[in-house]
Amino acid sequence: MSKVHEIVLEKILQQLERGEIPWKKGWTENPPINYITRKPYTGINVLLLKGGEYLTFKQIQQLGGKIKKGAKSEIVVFFKPYTKIVEEVDSETGEVVEKEKELLVLRYYHVFHINDTEGIPSKLKKVEHNPLQEAEKIIAGYKNAPKITHDNPNEAYYNAAKDLINIPDKGFFYSIHEYYSTLFHELIHSTGHPKRLNRFKENEKSAFDANSYSLEELVAEIGAAMLSQYAGIMEKTVENNAAYIQSWLKQLQNNKMMIFKAAAKAQQAVDYITLKKEELLCY
Structure with missing residues (x-):
């Protein structure tokens, strides 16, 4: 020994x-956050994204940055509310009536980790x-x-x-x-x-x-x-x-x-x- x-x-x-x-x-x-807003991503996005700063393609362009060759985007998911007209049977009259119903639909958009960009300094x-x-x-x-x-x-x-x-x-x-x-x-x-x-x-x-x-x-x-x-x-x-x-x-x-x-x-x-x-x- x-x-x-x-x-x-x-x-x-x-x-x-x-x-x-x-x-x-x-x-x-260092949770996953948006580079511009500095707001952290929440919900399932915490599991989908590694820690650090993320930008959309548009944000990268606006800041004069570039995406590194071969870099792949990640997705951020969110629920978007919308109103749908549905037909329901009125329990009192038995008539079919139209009603507005609030629903949520799953949407997503693409983001890039700051390490996959060039020309954009980290703010961490x-x-x-x-x-x-x-x-x-x-x-x-x-x-x-x-x-x-x-x-x-x-x-x-x-x-x-x-x-x-x-x-x-x-x-x-x-x-x-x-x-x-x-x-x-x-x-x-x-x-x-x-x-x-x-x-x-x-x-x-x-x-x-x-x-x-x-x-x-x-x-x-x-x-x-x-x-x-x-x-x-x-x-x-x-x-x-x-x-x-x-x-x-x-x-x-x-x-x-x-x-x-x-x-x-x-x-x-x-x-x-x-x-x-x-x-x-x-x-």
């Missing part, structure tokens, strides 16, 4: 001994964070890394089918340390791809088989804590690391022995990313 491995596990277990720790998402929520508020050199070294040293995008400002995830990581932009995080900890979590997930450490199977529809999902989350979070230790930021993130681990331990009936099983896999993932570059150690 490496020294970093021991340090990380000791700190995580110390945090868990404190009892219940609330996990906090490290970034601000961001915090200016300076990159951390040691953390950036780790990311740059991952030679077989997946593509990293910032397309969805609301979600951090690894997509094994596309071998792609999405993470909100640095500016949406409350602290730069949480940004790197979150990115490290997704980088650890990506090592499970069949072309890397092969924790995931080729024929799986998602990166995580249902039976091993909890264990994989433990691997990713412990691995993120190890990389944070390498980068010298673990003291800033360990409480949230432990809180996340605690939430997944509940799925495993609080079986703390799973931490050690996950830690072994996490160490393999960390070694894969860092190529065992001892110069990155920061303890």
